Amino acid sequence: QFHDGLLADPAGTLSRFLALQVRGSEHARQTLRTLRQELSARPGPNPAALTLGLDLLRDEDLRGPLPDLRxxxxxxxxxxxxxxxxAVAExxxxxxxxxxxxxxxxAAHAPxxxxxxxxIEAIGGLLQRIDA
Structure with missing residues (x-):
């Protein structure tokens, strides 16, 4: 759906994608506003690059190499x-x-x-663990 939408209506599709990022968040409205402000302050994304990213998400299963991460x-x-x-955390x-x-x-998809x-607290905890 997003793949075809990017080709037909890139701006509308990006808007729907952003809404999906924040759906369910207790701060959905403010987070969506922040995302839109940040995107409007930069050159627009290349629809072809976004389409390639969606293709990767659909076609690639990268769980196999995960245990090799050190x-x-x-x-x-x-x-x-x-x-x-x-539940993916487990x-x-x-x-x-x-x-x-x-x-x-x-939080939703963009905590x-x-x-x-x-x-920041979670990142700090990771850094303390590394230093230990």
Whole structure:
């Protein structure tokens, strides 16, 4: 649906995509406003590049190489995310036993925008763990 929409109506499709990022968030309206402001301050995205990204999401399964990742990693999820459910955190912990996961309460798909303090706290926790 997004793939075809990008070709037919790039601006409308991008608007629907942004709304999907914040759906369910306790700060949905403010986060959507922030996303739109940030996008309007920059050159518009290339629809062909966005289409390629959607193709990758649809066609590629990158779970296989995950266990080969060695650097410390932090995977943050929003408990209200309608795109990637927070339950994925449990699978990440199985695939990457050394990874750190976190679920941010009240957040949807963009917790780093809607819940910056909680995101910073989680990143700080990862950095402290690395230093230890």
């Amino acid at each position: 650097p410390p990693s932090l995977w943050l999820f929003g408990d209200r995310d309608t795109l990637v459910p927070a 699978r990440i912990e199985i695939l990457l036993p050394k990874a750190r996961t976190g679920v941010i309460q009240g 780093f925008i809607s819940h910056p303090a909680e995101t």
